[in-house]
Amino acid sequence: MMKGKLSTMKMSFPRKEETEQELYHVIHKLPSGDSPYVRAKHLQLVEKDPEGAIVLFWKAINCGDRVDSALKDMALVMKQQDRAEEAIEAIKSFRQLCSKQTQESLDNVLIDLYKKCGKLEEQIEMLKQKLRMIYQGEAFNGKPTKTARSHGRKFQVTIKQETSRILGNLGWAYMQQKNYPAAEVVYRKAQEIDPDANKACNLSLCLSKQERYPEAKHILDEILQGKLIGSDDLKSINRAKELLKELEPWQFVPSPLLCAEISLEDAFLEGLDQLISKRTQFRSRRLPIFEEISANRDQLAC
Structure with missing residues (x-):
């Protein structure tokens, strides 16, 4: 009886060829099988084709x-x-074949592709759409956090962090359009929600573009004094020093009175003022993402 059991156990051991094949897939981070997708990944990751x-x-x-x-x-x-433009058309053409859970990540890919192509209007609209999803409680497929990857490591991202990240990207897109008043509004809201030194540098740059040098310098000083999250990041420190050096010729010039209006024609920016951190309380607690645009106009107009 024992002999029969040993025989059965011996037969259940994987063959050497199978073990080596599994190890091969693990090393190269390949899915198993021989389907078109698996072969495509092999060409991409192993053969570099x-x-x-x-x-x-x-x-x-x-x-x-x-x-x-x-x-x-x-x-x-x-x-x-x-x-990139072919990739955009491919996503638009075939995304309806993908699952609901994949749509949000496809949006992220589209945003990167629009940025690559310099399609600012499309990029801005996609970022606004993602903010609408947060407002409506649809981000992260209704969950309070999501798992993200960076340099092979997994980490959790909260709705709060995601909102600040999207606002930061939106602010940078407005900067590329030279719509500095709009960028300022967005960056300030991003900093209210989840402040960090990198977005602070961008806000300072935005202010300097509007010739508001003392305000820009104040933000950079806060970074260099370690008063902001991420102020210990060497990249942010070096960038703050570079921006501060650029401000030196202007540091004694008073800020001008601005006679500009924020051309934020989108109605959603006026109403998008909710950010809820818990899945079951998407509309139970209000956090200010955007103030009334009219209030910002009053502050910036003569």
């Missing part, structure tokens, strides 16, 4: 093989190959 990988990603999408991952991976490879 992006064009061949794109062809097989297309094939995977067309035959319904891991469409969610195939579409995202193909778009990212296209972006690396300076084919």
